[in-house]
Amino acid sequence: MKKYTVAVVGATGVVGTEMIKVLEEFKFPVSKLIPLASEKSAGKVIEYMNKNVYVEKLDKNSFKDVDIALFSAGAAISKQYAPIAVKAGAIVIDNTSFFRMDKDIPLVVPEVNAHVLKDHKGIIANPNCSTAQLVLALKPIHDAYKIKRVVVSTYQATSGAGKEAMDELAKQTIGILNGKGVIDPKKFTKQIAFNLIPHIDVFMENDYTKEEMKMTNETKKIMGDDSIELVATCVRVPVFIGHSEVVNIDVEKKFKIEDVKKILSEFPGLKIVDDPKKNEYPTPIDCVDTNDTLVGRIRRDISIENGITMFIVSNNLRKGAASNAVQIALELINQKLV
Ligand SMILES: NC(=O)c1ccc[n+]([C@@H]2O[C@H](COP(=O)([O-])OP(=O)(O)OC[C@H]3O[C@@H](n4cnc5c(N)ncnc54)[C@H](OP(=O)(O)O)[C@@H]3O)[C@@H](O)[C@H]2O)c1
Structure with a gap:
């Protein structure tokens, strides 16, 4: 070879x-x-x-x-x-x-x-880390039911902003737990330890952040379909590794939720972790040593006719x-x- x-x-x-x-x-x-x-x-x-x-x-x-x-x-x-x-x-x-x-x-x-x-x-x-994991879950749903609109909220780890950002979370956490107060934010605009920040990358003219607009634009480009509408709110959370996303998907065709779970489970790169009765759902810690994108909390969106809701977790340093x-x-x- x-x-x-x-x-x-x-x-x-x-x-x-x-x-x-x-x-x-x-x-x-x-x-x-x-x-x-x-x-x-x-x-x-x-x-x-x-x-x-x-x-x-x-x-x-x-x-x-x-x-x-x-x-x-x-x-x-x-x-x-x-x-x-x-x-x-x-x-x-x-x-x-x-x-x-x-x-x-x-x-x-x-x-x-x-x-x-x-x-x-x-x-x-x-692509951007939060987009890579999202499109993996969107693709099989789009192929089967045609996506009209996606609403996504992210919970993004500090490693998404590099090594110094991870260090900032560690130092602030240690400082606060040792009663030494908060170390001045440098990589982030606000305290990240024991907090969260609804601001990733810079703000744009339209008051969305660049990270949010990356998700909108990159999703359309990768999926090869400009008709997919997507609105994102990106939030930094005090987690070291692993981005999580709550995703609401509005589709054109009718579906059975069991079929949605089946097509997601058959798509390469996705792993379904979804058994509410056993408290099984993905969390960021579960994705640290895997290249798989984990999907759970898959259910019908009860607020619209053909809607799917799910929770997606992936290692931003790996699949992202x-x-x-x-x-x-x-x-x-x-x-x-x-
Ligand atoms: N973190 C994520 O989840 C993620 C996901 C997707 C894409 N990205 C993108 O990947 C890039 C790196 O992110 P990161 O999180 O790995 O950042 P990082 O931990 O801060 O690492 C930055 C790297 O760039 C090198 N570098 C900086 N200035 C340089 C220069 N003038 N010449 C050569 N090398 C230089 C650094 O070398 P030194 O150690 O010598 O300074 C270091 O190896 C960013 O553009 C980021 O947007 C990150």
Whole structure:
């Protein structure tokens, strides 16, 4: 089997660290791993396949002989370096928001729209973490009953905002429990420990946050259907890993709720955890060690004619970022596109 030189840009971040773990877990055919980060991390040691690999400083010569470059070092780095990587001959899979809504760049969740990969011109975008888990559950429902409208409220973990954000939650929690008061919020606008914040990413002209508009726009693009209406409210909660979503789906066709559960259970990447009599439903802790997106509390929405309500939980660092990116890379190999 052919092996590939893989660069991970942002290798020391929470997503980059998970990417390296997932490459190993998925037995991705890597001939050489090149972890890249800022000057601050150059020389740091990363363990990969029981070997020490040294982090290199990202620069314009980093992509020589690289086949696949997985980017997760922020939008500004992707904007500057993704075109350089493509020019050097690499295929870029980008985790940042920078290229996602570019009409020439495929935005991919492999279980939903792997067919668009063939149109790539060197860069493929990975969706926002809260969108990736959502579209997995929407796709089989849309195929069966045609979705008209989705109302989603998210409960997003601090790791969605990177390593420093996780540290802020830990430090504030320890500080408060030790009676030392609240440490000044830096990554968040308000105290996150023992609190929650209905504000993720920046506010837009229409008073929605950018995170909320990403969910609306990216869902339409990945599902390949602009007629799906979606309104989101995104909330940061004091959880380290795992985004949760309450989703109300208004569909065109009549359905039986048992059939909805069945089609969800048969869709790849989804796992149903739903037995109210046994108190079985997914919680963020349940998704930490899995690439599956967990779905529970599946029931008829009693407020409209053809409505479905559910609770979706997924590891934002995995399906929301690293495992989706590595799945895209595997799909490129599968489709002989790399
Ligand atoms: N966290 C999530 O759930 C999630 C999900 C989907 C997408 N994303 C996206 O992925 C990206 C990274 O997120 P993260 O959560 O992993 O953040 P993070 O923990 O803060 O990590 C950032 C990474 O970027 C590197 N970096 C920063 N400045 C750099 C520079 N000038 N040159 C080279 N490398 C540089 C950092 O290296 P140093 O250690 O050297 O500073 C670190 O490896 C963001 O664009 C984010 O929106 C995140």
